[in-house]
Amino acid sequence: MNGVISLWVYEKKLQYPVRVNGPNPWLAKMILTQYGEPDGELAASLKYLTQRYTMPLSQAKALLTDIGTEELAHMEIIAALVYNLIKDASLEEIKRAGLDGYFTDHDRALYFVNASGAPWTAAYIQSKGDPITDLYENMAAEEKARSTYEYLIQLSDDPDVTDTLKFLREREIVHFQRFGEALKLTYDYLERKKYFY
DSSP, X not given: OTTOOOOOOOOSSOSSOOOOSSOOHHHHHXXXXXXXXXXXXXXXXXXXXXXXXXXXXXXXXXXXXXXXXXXXHHHHHHHHHHHHHHTTOOHHHHHHTTOHHHHHHHTTSOOOBXXXXXXXOGGGOOOOSOHHHHHHHHHHHHHHHHHHHHHHHHHOOOHHHHHHHHHHHHHHHHHHHHHHHHHHHHHHXXXXXXXXX
């Protein structure tokens, strides 16, 4: 590549396969929350990719880059789930699911809203600049996302969708653990540098 370093290696497939058993606009409406809520995939990816700049350790920066990028992949999975659950739904099914307002504004296109229809906002992104505060924030966000996936699993009546939701829930647990490891490393580093009084 003549000395040009590739920043991304992108494989054109989802991180986890998405299958649905047929149209289910109600379930799509519930899952849409992970697309546009404060602790959903978009907010997580942007938050982590923003916070990495103020991390004092290269390991923490790399972790935020890795997890932030993975959250973009999760957003893609959520988008595929929602789209496949509504693409062949009749207008009657869409109305019964309470998605008629959404349909009026977006047809079957994806748009960043939560299950109640509230639009996503940049105010959801927390970036304090203090590495300890930000890592604690991220651990809490991962736990909140895990909880949301738990609730979605309980609501799902589609075994294929449930399988995908379980994969996403497990990744939230892994992210929580990795942020905990980064927190310890960062705290130890800052304590050695006499960052804390």
